[in-house]
Amino acid sequence: MNAIVPFQFEDQAVRVTDCDGQPWFVLADACALLGIRNPSDAASRLDETEKARLNLGSGSDATIVSLAGLLTLMLRCRGAMKPGTVPYRVRKWITAEVVPTIMRTGGYGTAAPVDPAKLDNHALRALLLGKVDDVIALQPKADALDRIANAEGSLCITDAAKALGVPPRRLFAWMEAHGWIYRRTNDGPWKATQAKIETRVIEAKVHRQVQRFGPDKLREQVLVTPKGLTHLAEKKAGV
Structure with missing residues (x-):
């Protein structure tokens, strides 16, 4: 230096x-x-x-x-x-x-x-x-x-795609291909990989979903952090 x-x-x-x-x-x-x-x-x-x-x-x-x-x-x-x-x-x-x-x-x-x-x-x-x-x-x-100047806080993947100006399905596909997210089954919910959570580019938030009948369910949502949004933009993810 x-x-x-x-x-x-x-x-x-x-x-x-x-x-x-x-x-x-x-x-x-x-x-x-x-x-x-x-x-x-x-x-x-x-x-x-x-x-x-x-x-x-x-x-x-x-x-x-x-x-x-x-x-x-x-x-x-x-x-x-x-x-x-x-x-x-x-x-x-x-x-x-x-x-x-x-x-x-x-x-x-x-x-x-x-x-x-x-x-x-x-x-x-x-x-x-x-x-x-x-x-x-x-x-x-x-x-x-x-x-991403107008994005504040962590965003769900769909909102992150909007901030990046790319189709959500392409961003989901890119993040899956590059080890950011995964599914246990073909139609199961998206989950954040532990490796990306540790680098603070994404986070997993659990929220309670109220059911009309039966007990409430816990749902996990993958959120893209501001740092992650920067990385995705630099990599031109989903373009």
Whole structure:
């Protein structure tokens, strides 16, 4: 990872470092920006791939989070979905400024810009292909956040399909094929797989169904979490 670089958001500085052309944000700064009071608790709810430790020098370390980790934190802030709030403006900043900056420069660090006029044909072609790869890798993350901006809390799979703009039957089929949900019998109810529950992309809620005759029944419903909705959007599930 490269050195920490302060990046200004309105009147607050957010420290950012570059790792292989991807931005990683100092968690404490991100939490302060989003109004999250407990950074340690926020970090515990992220995947291991979404967080890391960075030596800041002078014997001090800091937790940093990837762009995907930052998006997950934002989706857990109700204000991120309400125009005019700070978390909402942070979301717009990420999708309208941070991601496009990476797409234009190939990174988010302090490396000197490359002058295409000084490159030979082979080097210029390699540079352009690299930019295309950056766009392909990063654009789904920005699209994912904007597509689910109006979704709040966990959603049933049918509502998740609506939020993603895909047919429900295709989303059910994709989630079954990729090990998110399963059925014990062909016409039985959908159930959440334990592996996906543990990664917090889906959850299983049990509710009581009142029967007119006989005892009430307990029904399990699979819900897609905000984190899961982000993953589904990035994977273009059901498209």
